[in-house]
Amino acid sequence: MSHVTQDSTLRTSRANRVLIYLVLLLFALFYLLPFFVMLANSLKPLSEITGGNMLALPRDWTITPWLTAWSSAQIGIEPTGLRPYFLNSILMVVPAVAISTVLGALNGYVLTKWRFRGDTILFGLMMFSCFIPFQIVLIPMATVLGKLGLAGSIPGLVLVHVVYGVGFTTLYYRNYYAAFPTELIRAAMIDGAGFFRIFWRILLPVSGPITVVSVIWQFTNIWNDFLFGASFGGTAQPMTVALNNLVQSSTGVKEYNVHFAGAILAALPTLLVYVVAGRFFVRGLMAGSVKG
Amino acid sequence: MPARTPAPDLRSRLQAWIPKLVLSPTIAMMLAFVYGFILYTVYLSFTNSRMLPKYDLIGLENYQKLWGLSAWWTAVGNLAVFALLYISLCIAIGLALAIFLDQKIRGEGLLRPIYLYPMALSFIVTGTAWKWFMDPGIGLENTMHLWGWESFEFGWIKDRDMAIYTIVIAAVWQTSGFVMAMFLAGLRGIDNEILKAAQIDGASNWNLYRRIVIPMLRPAFLSAFVILSHLAVKSYDLVIALTGGGPGRATELPATFMYSYTFTRNQMGVGAASAVIMLMTIAAIMTPYLYAELKEKR
Amino acid sequence: MGFLEISNVTKSYGSTEVLHRVDIAVEEGEFLVLVGPSGCGKSTLLNMIAGLEEISSGDISINGRVMNGVHPAQRNIAMVFQSYALYPNMTVGQNITFGLEMHGVPRAERAAALADVAKLLQIETLLERKPGQLSGGQRQRVAMGRALVRNPDVFLFDEPLSNLDAKLRVDMRTEIKKLHEKLKTTMVYVTHDQIEALTLSTRIAVMYEGHVQQLGTPKEIYDTPANVFVATFMGSPAMNILPARVVVRDGRAMAQVTTSDGAQTELPFSQQTLTAWEGREILLGLRPEALTDPDGADRKSANIVPLRSRIEVTEAAGSDTFVTTTLGGRDVIARLRADAEATAGDMFDFAVNMEKAVAFDPQSETRIPGA
Numbered sequence: 021m022s023h024v025t026q027d028s029t030l031r032t033s034r035a036n037r038v039l040i041y042l043v044l045l046l047f048a049l050f051y052l053l054p055f056f057v058m059l060a061n062s063l064k065p066l067s068e069i070t071g072g073n074m075l076a077l078p079r080d081w082t083i084t085p086w087l088t089a090w091s092s093a094q095i096g097i098e099p100t101g102l103r104p105y106f107l108n109s110i111l112m113v114v115p116a117v118a119i120s121t122v123l124g125a126l127n128g129y130v131l132t133k134w135r136f137r138g139d140t141i142l143f144g145l146m147m148f149s150c151f152i153p154f155q156i157v158l159i160p161m162a163t164v165l166g167k168l169g170l171a172g173s174i175p176g177l178v179l180v181h182v183v184y185g186v187g188f189t190t191l192y193y194r195n196y197y198a199a200f201p202t203e204l205i206r207a208a209m210i211d212g213a214g215f216f217r218i219f220w221r222i223l224l225p226v227s228g229p230i231t232v233v234s235v236i237w238q239f240t241n242i243w244n245d246f247l248f249g250a251s252f253g254g255t256a257q258p259m260t261v262a263l264n265n266l267v268q269s270s271t272g273v274k275e276y277n278v279h280f281a282g283a284i285l286a287a288l289p290t291l292l293v294y295v296v297a298g299r300f301f302v303r304g305l306m307a308g309s310v311k312g
Numbered sequence: 313m314p315a316r317t318p319a320p321d322l323r324s325r326l327q328a329w330i331p332k333l334v335l336s337p338t339i340a341m342m343l344a345f346v347y348g349f350i351l352y353t354v355y356l357s358f359t360n361s362r363m364l365p366k367y368d369l370i371g372l373e374n375y376q377k378l379w380g381l382s383a384w385w386t387a388v389g390n391l392a393v394f395a396l397l398y399i400s401l402c403i404a405i406g407l408a409l410a411i412f413l414d415q416k417i418r419g420e421g422l423l424r425p426i427y428l429y430p431m432a433l434s435f436i437v438t439g440t441a442w443k444w445f446m447d448p449g450i451g452l453e454n455t456m457h458l459w460g461w462e463s464f465e466f467g468w469i470k471d472r473d474m475a476i477y478t479i480v481i482a483a484v485w486q487t488s489g490f491v492m493a494m495f496l497a498g499l500r501g502i503d504n505e506i507l508k509a510a511q512i513d514g515a516s517n518w519n520l521y522r523r524i525v526i527p528m529l530r531p532a533f534l535s536a537f538v539i540l541s542h543l544a545v546k547s548y549d550l551v552i553a554l555t556g557g558g559p560g561r562a563t564e565l566p567a568t569f570m571y572s573y574t575f576t577r578n579q580m581g582v583g584a585a586s587a588v589i590m591l592m593t594i595a596a597i598m599t600p601y602l603y604a605e606l607k608e609k610r
Numbered sequence: 611m612g613f614l615e616i617s618n619v620t621k622s623y624g625s626t627e628v629l630h631r632v633d634i635a636v637e638e639g640e641f642l643v644l645v646g647p648s649g650c651g652k653s654t655l656l657n658m659i660a661g662l663e664e665i666s667s668g669d670i671s672i673n674g675r676v677m678n679g680v681h682p683a684q685r686n687i688a689m690v691f692q693s694y695a696l697y698p699n700m701t702v703g704q705n706i707t708f709g710l711e712m713h714g715v716p717r718a719e720r721a722a723a724l725a726d727v728a729k730l731l732q733i734e735t736l737l738e739r740k741p742g743q744l745s746g747g748q749r750q751r752v753a754m755g756r757a758l759v760r761n762p763d764v765f766l767f768d769e770p771l772s773n774l775d776a777k778l779r780v781d782m783r784t785e786i787k788k789l790h791e792k793l794k795t796t797m798v799y800v801t802h803d804q805i806e807a808l809t810l811s812t813r814i815a816v817m818y819e820g821h822v823q824q825l826g827t828p829k830e831i832y833d834t835p836a837n838v839f840v841a842t843f844m845g846s847p848a849m850n851i852l853p854a855r856v857v858v859r860d861g862r863a864m865a866q867v868t869t870s871d872g873a874q875t876e877l878p879f880s881q882q883t884l885t886a887w888e889g890r891e892i893l894l895g896l897r898p899e900a901l902t903d904p905d906g907a908d909r910k911s912a913n914i915v916p917l918r919s920r921i922e923v924t925e926a927a928g929s930d931t932f933v934t935t936t937l938g939g940r941d942v943i944a945r946l947r948a949d950a951e952a953t954a955g956d957m958f959d960f961a962v963n964m965e966k967a968v969a970f971d972p973q974s975e976t977r978i979p980g981a
Binding site: 057279 | 327330331332334335337338339341342345346347348349350352353356365405408409412413415417423425426427428429430431432433434435436437438440441442443444445449450451452454455458459485489542545546548549552553556566567570571574575580583584586587588590591594595598599602603605606
Binding site for chain 1: 682691695696698
């Protein structure tokens with residue numbers, strides 16, 4: 021959306037403009053404050069938090085809370101820190117994102133360029149499946165994962181995330197490919213290219229933007245998932261579940277600074293992706309929601 | 313009329329099947345893991361399953377039991393309050409910020425990512441952040457006291473009656489920037505000439521927005537409503553991270569209710585029934601929307 | 611049997627038939643234009659020839675081979691699309707040779723073929739560019755190059771000039787015509803532009819509402835249109851159609867027409883068959899150039915008839931002056947010489963070339979045989 025340069029042509033009075041800037045800055049503060057508090061307090065010793073002002077910058081700067089959160093904090097019953105769970109999340113996210121994106125691209129290609137009777141209904145069913153409350157599938161999913169021998173494992177989580185993510189990736193690629201001229205596909209057919217060759221040589225080379233969108237969207241959603249991780253994670257729990265265990269642990273002193281450091285660690289990959297490719301992220305959200 | 317002459321050659325026939333073959337794994341997964349599972353859960357909601365699934369039908373008993381539970385009524389009531397406030401606040405803030413940002417604001421490029429970044433955070437992280445921010449002992453209340461405002465009180469998160477509003481605050485913080493982006497995209501999509509024409513017609517800024525611009529944002533309103541309402545019904549992580557459903561059961565929502573009844577209280581039949589109610593709520597919102605959307609795109 | 615044979619072809623979507631029993635036989639080397647307003651079925655027919663849409667019933671054969679169900683790539687055809695359909699990620703050279711590559715032609719042969727085509731179309735300097743860097747006219751050439759390089763049995767064109775501006779369109783039209791004269795390959799060309807149809811084709815099929823209204827040479831289509839639709843669709847300004855009554859004087863059929871001031875004028879037909887229509891209403895068809903000033907009338911015609919009527923509007927169009935008058939209660943357009951002295955509101959002596967007049971049955975709107 022940043023490429024859209026059209027602004028409204030309104031004239032506003034000086035007083036109004038001051039008011040507008042004031043409101044905008046106030047909201048910027050509202051959005052920034054909680055993160056600032058987390059960051060500032062993750063760099064303080066615990067005594068400074070319990071006895072001090074949460075809005076103050078640290079007097080004794082320390083990275084110990086970060087090191088503790090990463091490698092030695094008590095998660096559940098083991099003092100492992102968040103490190104092994106971070107690895108779990110990576111091992112789960114990468115294949116899940118890759119598989120759901122590839123499937124979504126192929127599905128979008130079929131649904132726009134190789135249409136057949138009933139394809140709209142199938143797509144409607146897929147779209148609806150994006151929006152179901154996942155509570156409706158929790159019970160049978162637990163049973164099926166057990167039967168497949170995938171309960172509590174990373175492949176099990178990958179399967180779950182592919183199944184419930186492919187609807188969104190399909191939606192993205194379908195909307196994107198729908199705008200791609202069908203005459204090009206026809207030209208390639210006459211030139212003698214088959215289904216996969218057309219996809220590989222004609223469509224894929226121009227799919228960069230939507231692939232970035234799909235990957236970022238899937239990455240964010242799967243990394244941030246809690247429900248499936250908590251339900252089916254078993255010994256392969258992802259980062260979100262571990263963070264929750266860390267924060268909610270009822271034993272010992274509450275080490276707020278460690279909790280904050282852990283929370284930022286859990287948010288770091290998606291924040292990083294957002295900073296690097298935020299513009300695409302926004303555009304992706306648009307494609308999935310606003311028409312056109 | 314001559315009969316249809318030669319059958320299509322092998323390659324053409326194969327080509328005709330490839331697209332359907334490519335689509336089939338997704339279709340199979342979807343039918344089994346989404347619609348099959350839905351049917352299975354619906355079936356379970358009519359059985360006396362407790363810790364493990366059982367298949368003896370007991371009619372509507374689970375639904376009767378469910379609607380007789382005060383915990384479920386609390387959850388439904390909370391959802392009503394939460395959804396109403398969450399949706400209306402997100403839309404109000406999102407629309408206001410979008411309209412303000414659209415006034416040729418210097419620094420738009422800086423402000424937009426600030427409004428949006430919470431969307432990249434998980435609800436667990438959001439909950440963790442706000443939990444301590446709103447904690448009377450170390451959070452906002454404490455800060456105000458330290459700054460000399462001794463009488464300031466902000467203990468909603470520990471208050472049975474007010475705790476649900478803390479969830480609203482955190483959820484609005486996480487999502488409203490995204491709603492802003494949706495409205496901003498809608499605003500930027502409006503033809504400038506229409507705005508010029510309205511100004512020549514003598515419309516004030518207020519009237520311009522009220523009579524022309526906001527009505528033209530109808531699709532963005534609709535999308536925002538659908539997305540926000542489905543997020544509201546699904547809300548689970550944020551409650552777990554922020555209040556754990558407490559104090560007591562004061563912030564229980566249907567999603568947390570379903571989870572605890574199914575997996576920790578061994579009332580699988582009742583849990584399944586509550587999941588069915590949730591699905592029906594979302595279906596009531598989504599189906600007309602999807603129908604209109606797909607019909608239009610044909 | 612024609613080189614491209616379309617026999618009894620229909621197309622239905624569900625229960626609605628959009629193309630009704632089309633029969634066209636095209637000889638090798640012909641240039642067939644399918645022309646008609648949008649929605650007439652011309653593009654559907656072209657797509658069926660290409661194999662991009664299925665044939666509901668009937669047969670299409672090329673060079674003696676029935677093509678029903680044959681994959682587009684196996685038909686030895688090439689197609690130029692309205693949007694040019696150039697692959698945006700490939701260079702011009704790769705675009706042109708993609709089809710050869712798909713058909714397993716070795717690299718060296720591809721390079722040679724590319725060089726020939728590039729020379730023919732004068733696009734040698736563009737081969738390394740991407741389509742996005744080309745102008746409309748250049749894209750058009752590349753699209754043609756992609757078709758030419760395949761050396762197909764039949765070229766198919768789907769409104770290839772409609773995205774070009776007016777001047778370029780005329781230039782490219784001439785180039786396509788030259789190309790056809792040079793290559794002598796069979797071409798099928800779809801357009802809604804009747805001038806393209808008349809100038810390019812060796813034969814035209816005028817289509818409307820899924821029916822072929824008339825199939826014939828440009829001259830046949832223009833001079834003896836099969837019905838009122840063809841008469842008014844082909845030619846610009848359109849043929850004037852006005853109600854008249856047939857009277858017979860001394861054994862000669864005449865068209866009795868009401869002029870602008872209500873007087874009756876009688877115009878003798880050249881065609882004798884019309885005596886059978888004595889006393890009956892007809893629709894008289896007069897092309898604007900058959901209704902002109904006496905100095906501009908065709909000197910070779912043996913049947914120039916004077917007609918006095920009032921001028922209502924004059925429009926000077928540079929090479930000609932078009933004037934509007936009323937005949938038979940309808941506005942009719944006459945084409946005068948550019949410097950003919952015509953003033954709106956004045957009575958004017960027109961010259962009518964009745965050799966070129968045609969007559970239609972007012973009920974069926976088809977041309978009366980022999981007229």
